[in-house]
Amino acid sequence: MEKIKKFILPVAVFLLLAAIGGTSFANSQNGKSAVEFVSPQKGDIVDQLRFSGKVQPKNMFDLGFERSGKVSKVYVKVGDKVQKGQLLSELNPEEANISYSQAISDQEVSQAQLEQAKNDMNAQKAKLKSVEKSSTANKYDEKYQQEIKNQSEDNIKAKEALLKKANETVQNSSVQMRKTKLYAPADGIITKQALEQGEVVSAYVPVISLMWDSTLEIQAYVSEIEVSKISLGDKVQVKIETNQTENLEATVSIIDPAETNLSGVSSYKVAFIPTFPVEKIKSGMAVDLILNLGEKKDALIIPSKSVFKEGEKSFVLLMVENSQIKKEIQLGVADQNGSVEVLSGIGTQDEIVSFNSTK
Template sequence: MYMNTRTAIFILIIVALAAVVFFLRADEPVIETTEAVLGTIVEEVSVTGRVKPVEQVALAFEKGGRVAGLFASVGSRVSTGGLLASLENSDERAGLAEAKAARATQEAALAELIAGSRAEEVAVTESKLLAAESAVIDSRESLLNDIRNAFLKADDAVRNRVDQFMSNPRGDNPQLNFETPNDNAIELARVAVEHTLVAWGSSLAALSLESDLRAEAASADDWLAEIQSFLNMVASAVNGIKTNVGLSQTTIDSWRSDISAARTNVETVRANISTGKESLNANEATRALRENELLLAKAPATDEAIAVQEAKVKEAEARVSRAEAAFTKTLLLAPLGGIVTNIPIRIGEIVTANTIAVALISEDAFEIETFIPEADIVKVSVGDGARVTLDAYGDSVILSAYVSAIDPAETVLEGVSTYKTTLIFGDTDVEIKSGMTANVDIETARKDNVVIIPLKAVQYGAAGTEVDIFSNGLRETVLVQTGIESADGMVEIVSGISDGTAVVTYSEE
């Protein structure tokens, strides 16, 4: 009896614990999640329309001009993109050719920049550098000779042409052989000039092509200036000599001639040194330029240089696009395959922009007319493609179409503002009849490789558009920015979450 009571109590405890666990688990929320994925989402506007006969499409040039050619006739069949008429366009054609040539030039420059200099170009640059180096050597040799020749002319001017009428000319007390008011100044200057010639002559012994020829030329110029000043004093004294006993006019004239020649020679060699320095400077500058050119020729193009040239290519491409657009405006092309019904213009006639030039209808002569509510019309544009099914053939036969026109004015149907929208059928193998009911899905937007989640996961709170995410057993609400929505209940997430994030699609508290 004691054992039965204990067993009963144990069973009751087990039952109580099981009941507690059951009720605790029953209070846990039920959560369903799905992962955000990368994929393609298509936004569509779905409407119902009716097939009707195609109205005449009136075509006009976008610009005025003289009609140059007609390439269709009334009743002829034309294909999509076929040329119907053209204006005179020699200027536009030339502009297009010029733009294409400029683009080709920039593309070639980019290719050359990426490829780098050719071996032949490097060789040419190296030969230019060798020529520049040779010119530098020649100019240094020339300047060296000018300095040496300047000393010889200066030495001759003083020690031969002046010293002929001086006693003890190279000593410390030289004397003029004639009287002159400034003979003391001349004699002192002769002593100084002698020191200059001695110093200059000594420096020439060590002078070579490896010497600092610019510094040597500067020193020579200073010495020549001193000697020129001395010769000017001597010339003034000689020109003032009067004929007297023991000094004939012939002798005086000879001295005057020698001093004049000495002055000319010194002036000439001084000018030669100046010219030689300028030539050396110019040739060394050219050599430096050729060295830089060779470095650039051997170096690969920088990223910056390539980026600049790529920008020039894009600019040239933009010019081609503008030229093509200008040329295209002189052509009238068929927007669809069909039959020409009217051509009111003639070759040679001057037409203005937007004047009807050609009228045509589609070959099958049918289109779709539908009315799109104002909430959806902002998504639709002329040229948008569409999938069409006809009730007569069922959902298995899918036809293609595109939006050809949207009325700018609204049409009120049952109190709702709608806009009449016309679609043109693409190529079709089925027989279409007027009055058929058409189910139209217009593709208004398509985005690839974007984050997509079910639309039912999106909530709209006080803070904005929200999504609940579930991670590591925790639930969190985040703000998101949504994009386009698809007809199958998916929505694009522009920002807020990334692919792989678990989003809550269902929750039962």
């Protein structure tokens, strides 16, 4: 925008500013200051949103043991590539081994007792059959042998129940044995490893993180007002803090419908998928995101530092025959370069004060 004149704040302007009580413009004037006289210009202005984001793995497993115990072995470190089913770490298995061995022993005893009960019943069946065939057998003998046979059958059922319980104990003990080992659920890269040999860990507490493919995304938390301006599929510019000159792009892939409370402020998580090679970024990197909401062609533009507020109303200082008049204006789009669109109140023929603090 063309700058017409620039000089130290004249007395008349200073007095007018001092008379504007409670305005954001007047309240900001501390120390030595200067003003410019500028005229609104016709031009193009881009409405933008800017926010910060962080590179995160899109697909991540947070892994933990399914039982508590003391870590005996750790086989991986951050950055290691692992394959599905690979052993990552294990707990001291001594307690689980003892329980499993006892369960196996109880199972073997129960199996032997069941076999003995079956043999006893078979013997009773044979004896009962012999008594039934004997010409000298009486009813008492037959009844007694039948009772013995029934008792044997009941004994078998009891032993079968005990064996079933022993089998279940063996199965549960086997599961507990497996829980002392932590395996990779998929191919991937270890991004976190918080284990030390000898430390005690609790069940279901994440101790290893596995990024199971190379896909990265950018996550940002935006305000309630900003998220209403973002749509799925929108393209944003990505500026890496270590390389602000490279032009990169990403696409909005997810907008969380539920709010997240960050320090008492309602925010919404938005995810972006890079459309550039992911080798340019790494997990954990901070990036700046710029979303162009639209471009206004042939708009009337002034410096945003020309504008001051009184409540919800916007004003500028209009130069009229060497005097300054407070003039209300209606604003439109504001860009990130310090320019703002004027919808009504002044025109290109006008000259306004643009305050510039030089603290």
